[in-house]
Amino acid sequence: MKLSGINAYLIEQYLAYKRNIGYTLSSTSNFKIFDNFTVKNGATSVGLTKELAEKWKEKRPNESDVTRYKRVNDIANFCIYLNQLGYQTYIPRLPKNYKSTFTPYIFSKEELASFFSACDTIKVHDKSNMKYILPVVFRIIYGCGLRINEAMSLKNKDVNLEEGYIIVRETKNGGDRILPLSDSLITICSQYKNILLLSNESEGYFFIQKNGNRYASDTVYKWFRKVLWKAGISHGGKGMGPRVHDLRHSFSVHSLAEMSRKGMDLYYTLPILSKYLGHQSLEATDKYVRLTSDMYPELIQDVNKLSSYLFPEVKQNETD
Numbered sequence: 001m002k003l004s005g006i007n008a009y010l011i012e013q014y015l016a017y018k019r020n021i022g023y024t025l026s027s028t029s030n031f032k033i034f035d036n037f038t039v040k041n042g043a044t045s046v047g048l049t050k051e052l053a054e055k056w057k058e059k060r061p062n063e064s065d066v067t068r069y070k071r072v073n074d075i076a077n078f079c080i081y082l083n084q085l086g087y088q089t090y091i092p093r094l095p096k097n098y099k100s101t102f103t104p105y106i107f108s109k110e111e112l113a114s115f116f117s118a119c120d121t122i123k124v125h126d127k128s129n130m131k132y133i134l135p136v137v138f139r140i141i142y143g144c145g146l147r148i149n150e151a152m153s154l155k156n157k158d159v160n161l162e163e164g165y166i167i168v169r170e171t172k173n174g175g176d177r178i179l180p181l182s183d184s185l186i187t188i189c190s191q192y193k194n195i196l197l198l199s200n201e202s203e204g205y206f207f208i209q210k211n212g213n214r215y216a217s218d219t220v221y222k223w224f225r226k227v228l229w230k231a232g233i234s235h236g237g238k239g240m241g242p243r244v245h246d247l248r249h250s251f252s253v254h255s256l257a258e259m260s261r262k263g264m265d266l267y268y269t270l271p272i273l274s275k276y277l278g279h280q281s282l283e284a285t286d287k288y289v290r291l292t293s294d295m296y297p298e299l300i301q302d303v304n305k306l307s308s309y310l311f312p313e314v315k316q317n318e319t320d
Contacts, residue, residue: 001028005038007046007078014081030074047082047089048075057092069095104249105242106291111233112142112250118231122223129196133207133215134223136192138247140166144179145251145277148217148244157202161190168278177278220244252277252288260292 003011011031018025034056041052048056056075059068072092079091107115119138124131141151150168158167164186168177181189197206205214224244228235235242252273259269274285 001032003032003035005035006043007038008035010046010082010085010087011035011078014078017081030071031078033071034075034078046087047079048092050090053079053090053092057095059095065095104291105246106253107233107242107246107250109254111231114231115227115233118227122227122230127210129208129210130215130223132192132196134227136188137207137220138224138227138244139188140185141244142247142251143182143185144168145248145255146179147248147278148220150278152205152207152214152217152220154206155202156197156204156206159189159193159206161186161193175278177276179276217244248277249288249291252285253291256288256292 011034015025015028015031037056038052041055043049043052057072063071072094076092076094079089082089083091116135116139119134122134124134137151140146141148144166146168153169154166158169160166161181164181164183166179166181168179196208197204204212207215209215221244225235228242233242255273256269259273270285273288277285279285
């Protein structure tokens with residue numbers, strides 16, 4: 001991909017950064033389109049002015065809502081990156097009329113028990129660290145509601161087993177998060193650490209290959225499919241799930257249901273869950289209210305009262 005605009009070098013740097021932290025970036029065409037856009041419009045400063053951001057956001061002839069949303073979202077994330085580097089740039093707002101129709105797969109507690117049992121017993125080549133990682137990585141993704149890249153980016157310094165918390169750094173929406181570990185997670189992480197991380201270099205990755213590098217998210221996903229098969233949980237095919245990310249969705253729904261069962265006021269707990277997950281807004285967390293009401297009908301009355309009060313109309317689902 002040859003780039004020639006004012007942002008060319010920084011786009012290449014941004015894409016390299018994303019790949020280094022585990023994103024596959026199967027398509028980078030939006031960045032080429034953006035580069036051509038800045039050249040065509042005579043941009044002379046890094047990033048976007050408000051005028052150019054609004055122009056970039058405009059819907060193009062014959063462009064679907066999904067394509068438009070992804071095009072704007074890619075460059076919005078790039079502009080966030082530029083701001084973090086110290087460049088002042090306007091961040092284009094995401095289109096409000098895009099609504100994803102994707103429904104996450106929510107694991108039942110019984111399915112999770114079978115899944116984690118399969119993680120513990122699946123056959124892995126003796127020379128691979130994956131045999132030690134599988135029993136831990138999916139439990140920590142579910143137990144802490146992590147995105148897969150957040151889990152794979154954890155370093156030894158981020159996992160404090162003595163005080164029982166992890167620090168999730170450089171998250172998708174910016175900022176760090178400190179998340180507590182349950183007693184069972186502390187136990188299994190300690191067992192893993194004692195076997196594989198005896199040197200305990202603070203800057204080393206917590207989930208490491210034999211050569212010390214972090215595992216790519218794609219590699220973890222391939223093992224996820226194998227574990228699903230062993231656990232007897234059917235997969236709907238490409239794009240249908242379950243996906244690794246559905247462990248995070250399941251954590252959110254199960255947490256919300258448990259809080260409701262304990263009589264906690266969802267008006268106050270939703271913002272806490274939103275911050276815990278690293279969402280930028282409550283609207284992104286609201287979908288879990290709806291999923292919880294679908295899975296746990298006994299909670300639907302309280303959930304609907306809260307949902308209608310907080311979010312009378314949600315026109316956009318944010319990608320979490």
